[in-house]
Amino acid sequence: MKKKILLSVLFILLAWNFKGFAQTAPVQSAPITIENYYKIKWGHAEEFITLWKKNHYPLLKKLQEKGDVISIKAEAPILHSSEDSRWDFKVTLTFKTEHLAFDYSIVDPFKKQLYPDQDSYKKEEQQRFELVLAHWDVPVESIPLK
Incomplete structure (x- = not known):
């Protein structure tokens, strides 16, 4: 008998909680910017960047044409830094939504189209x-200065 009462109460709570969840408005995801840092083997940064521009940048351009990516920016440092803090290549991407930023499969439809071999x-x-x-991705946000 106690089990039936407990299960009934649990069922009512779950139903009530689901009803409240279903009535909430859908969350609108704002654009998100992610900085992608790459630390490359000494003397190979140019080779890495050449391969990145050949094989990854066209995929990002397709996402930008589709509207999933808002902006693409690539940078390399002019001066060197200490070994522990150095990076050789940075790509800053702004995605339309957070979901798109973390859905790594969004480039899959374009891989065979762009690279038949x-x-x-x-x-x-x-x-x-x-x-x-080493490689690390840093989601960043703009800080209003006014």
């Missing part, structure tokens, strides 16, 4: 990743 594409991407010593 998938074996060569995969080999070059493998080479690009072998050049990376």
